[in-house]
Amino acid sequence: xxxxxxxxxxxxxxxxxxxxxxxxxxxxxxxxxxxxxxxxxxxxxxxxxxxxxxxxxxxxxxxxxxxxxxxxxxxxxxxxxxxxxxxxxxxxxxxxxxxxxxxxxxxxxxxxxxxxxxxxxxxxxxxxxxxxxxxxxxxxxxxxxxxxxxxxxxxxxxxxxxxxxxxxxxxxxxxxxxxxxxxxxxxxxxxxxxxxxxxxxxxxxxxxxxxxxxxxxxxxxxxxxxxxxxxxxxxxxxxxxxxxxxxxxxxxxxxxxxxxxxxxxxxxxxxxxxxxxxxxxxxxxxxxxxxxxxxxxxxxxxxxxxxxxxxxxxxxxxxxxxxxxxxxxxxxxxxxxxxxxxxxxxxxxxxxxxxx
Numbered sequence: 001x002x003x004x005x006x007x008x009x010x011x012x013x014x015x016x017x018x019x020x021x022x023x024x025x026x027x028x029x030x031x032x033x034x035x036x037x038x039x040x041x042x043x044x045x046x047x048x049x050x051x052x053x054x055x056x057x058x059x060x061x062x063x064x065x066x067x068x069x070x071x072x073x074x075x076x077x078x079x080x081x082x083x084x085x086x087x088x089x090x091x092x093x094x095x096x097x098x099x100x101x102x103x104x105x106x107x108x109x110x111x112x113x114x115x116x117x118x119x120x121x122x123x124x125x126x127x128x129x130x131x132x133x134x135x136x137x138x139x140x141x142x143x144x145x146x147x148x149x150x151x152x153x154x155x156x157x158x159x160x161x162x163x164x165x166x167x168x169x170x171x172x173x174x175x176x177x178x179x180x181x182x183x184x185x186x187x188x189x190x191x192x193x194x195x196x197x198x199x200x201x202x203x204x205x206x207x208x209x210x211x212x213x214x215x216x217x218x219x220x221x222x223x224x225x226x227x228x229x230x231x232x233x234x235x236x237x238x239x240x241x242x243x244x245x246x247x248x249x250x251x252x253x254x255x256x257x258x259x260x261x262x263x264x265x266x267x268x269x270x271x272x273x274x275x276x277x278x279x280x281x282x283x284x285x286x287x288x289x290x291x292x293x294x295x296x297x298x299x300x301x302x303x304x305x306x307x308x309x310x311x312x313x314x315x316x317x318x319x320x321x322x323x324x325x326x327x328x329x330x331x332x333x334x335x336x337x338x339x340x341x342x343x344x345x346x347x348x349x350x351x352x353x354x355x356x
Contacts, residue, residue, distance in 0.1 A: 020058075020061035022036050022037060022040075024061055025054060025057045025058050025061060028057040028060065028061060029050075029053045029054045029056075029057035029335060030053070030335070031050060031053070031054060035050065035054065036054055036058075039051050039054040039055065040054070040058070046160070047160030049160065049162055049332045049333070049335075050160070051160075052077075052332065052333035052334070052335070053333075053334070053335035056333065056334055056335060057335070076105075076106075076109050076110055076111045077108075077109060077110045077111070077137045077138065077329060077333060078110075078111050078112075078113075078135070078136040078137045078138075079105070079110055079111065079112045079113070079136060079137065079138045079139070079140065079325075079329060080112070080113050080114075080115060080132040080135075080136045080138070080139050080140070081095070081098050081112060081113070081114045081115070081139075081140045081141070081166075081325075082115050082116075082117060082125070082128055082129065082132065082139065082140070082141035082142070083095050083114060083115070083116055083117075083141075083142060084116070084117065084118070084119035084120075084142055084245075085116035085117060085118055085119060086118075086119045086244075086245055086246070086272075087245060087246055087247055087272065087273060088119075088210070088245040088271070088272030088273070088296075089272065089296065089298040089299070089300050089301075090272060090295070090296030090297075090298050090318070091142070091167075091272070093298055093318060094318045094321070094322075095114045095116065097318050097319060097322060098112055098114050098322060099112075099113075099114045101322060104322070104323070104326065105326065108326055108329075108330050110326065110329065110330075113136075115128065115132065119210075119211075119244070119245065120144070120210075120211045120213055120244060121144075122144040122145075122146030122148055122149050122213065123146075123148050125141070125143075125144050125146075125148075125149055125152075126146070126148035126149045126151065126152040127152075129141065129149070129152040129153065129155075129156060129163070130152050130155060130156075133152075133155070133156045133159060133161045134159075136161065137161065137329075138161060138162050138163070138164070138329050138332075139156060139161060139162075139163045139164070140163075140164045140165075140166050140179075140325050141163065141164075141165065141166065142165070142166050142167050142168050142214070143165045143168050143169055143170035143175075143214075143215065144168075144170075144213045144214060145170055145171070145213060145214070145215045145218075146213065149170060150170060150171075150172060150173045153170065153173040153174060153175050154173055154174050157174040157175075162175075162176040162329070162332055162338075163175045163176065164176060164177050164178070164179060164325055164328055164329075164338075165177075165178045165179070165180070166178075166179050166180060166321065166325070167179075167180045167181075167216055167316070167321075168180065168183075168214040168215050168216035168217070169215055169216070170215060171215070176328065176332065176338045177328045177338040177339055179321050179324045179325055179328070179345065180216065180316065180321070180345060181216075181314075181316050181345055181347055182344070182347070183215070183216045183217075183219035183220045183223065184219045184220070184222055184223035184226075185223060185347065186219075186220055186223065186295070186314050186347055187219065187220035187221060187222060187223025187224040187225075187227070187268075187270075188223040188224065188226065188227040189223075189314060189347060189349065190220070190223075190224055190268045190293045190312075190314060191223070191224040191225075191227035191228055191232075191268070192227055192231075193291075193293050193311070193312050193349070194266040194268060194291045194293055195227070195228065195231070195232040195235055197266070197291040197311055198235065198265050198266055198291055200234075201234070202234045202235070202236070203234070203235045203236070203263075203265035203266065204235070204236050204237075204238045204261050204263055204264050204265055204266075205228075205235055205236070205237055205238070205264070205265060205266035205267065205268065205291075206237070206238050206239055206240075206241070206257050206261070206264060206266070206267050206268070207221060207224060207237065207239070207240045207241070207267070207268045207269075207270055208240075208241050208242070208243045208250055208253055208254070208267065208268070208269050208270065208271070208277065209221060209240060209241070209242050209243065209270040209271055210242070210243060210244060210245040210270065210271025210272055210273075211242055211244060211245075211271070212240075212242065214271075217270045217271055220268075220270045221240060221270060224237070224268055224270075225237055235265075235266075238257075238260075238261055238264070239257075241253040241256075241257070243269075243271065243273050243276070244271075244273075245271045245272035245273050246273050246276070247273045247275045247276035247279075248276060249273070249276065250269070250273040250274070250275075250276030250277050250280075251276035251277070251279050251280050252276075252280075253276075253277075254267065254276065254277045254280035254281065255280045255283075255284075258280065258281075258284050258286065264286075264290060265289075265290060265291060266290060266291040266292070266293070267281075267290060267291070267292050267293075268293050268294070269292070269293070269294035269295065270294075270295065271295070272295075272296065274292075274294045274300065274301055274304060274310060275300055275304070277292060277294075278292065278304050278309040278310060281309060282309060287308065287309040288308060291311050292304075292309065292310045292311055293310075293311055293312045293313075293314070294310060294312075294313055294314070295313065295314050295315070296313065296314075296315060296316075297313050297315040297348075297350050297356075301313050302355060305350065305351065305352045305355060306352055306355070308352070311351070312349060312350065312351055313349075313350040314347060314348070314349060314350075315347075315348040315349075315350050316345050316347070316348070317345070317346070317348065320345060320346075321345065324342050324345070327340075327341060327342050328342065
């Protein structure tokens, strides 16, 4: 004898799942039904990040795609890293880490390439941003402050190619995120270290930058200057020189500084090329009485710390920077805020006694 509707045999049947519609996908993705239709039928005119968001929403809802319609959004996300070429050991090391991490990218369905371009040439950087932007789904680059670079970043955005700045940021653009230190804070930290090493006495200190075309270097300079004005007015900052991250140029700049200021007590190297500064100090017999602080823990700065020619290194963990970049593009693909789940990079102060 059959029971009435609603008996336990009927209740044991799983509820029928309602089939998702284009309207459901549009609602979850936060776009119009027309946009969903364009994405699912592979028609142009939709930004890459929106395509990724629609496809994820369709997958979450179990929306059945027509197998005859391939979707490029399911292909690995292609990323390009643009780094300055030259002798900056930290940037070289960062590029090697990126190129040597295919498995980390593959775990997030991404592929990455590293392109090196001539440093300190904004027109060339803008040209390269436009060139690689035609072939990839996202770009990470070390920015130069220049109108042509700003225009290129906005051009990428208009093409649906999000751009992330690394180490040095750029103002007034539609870049989606910045991965790097608070550089004004880094400059203040360098000044504080030098002042504490020198002690409570009148003294002279100097700075050597790579190029102030990098916002990072300009902000480090500002932080350094403000620190002394506020807390250590007896210490005079005697000037700023640019070394273009080149060992030979930094060597010459340091020689001139020592000749002009025999009582120089400290040097802050804002950019790369610390070996040139150390060589000039050693030749003058000043490597143990001129406080020397710089950026980026590399095999070269490690050696300088160990021998005592360098006193402190302000460092950003390169592996952490790489993972932040991966997280940002994964968030964009999922339709989340770019910095969701990421944390601000920590400023590491490395001394000889705490070398990792």
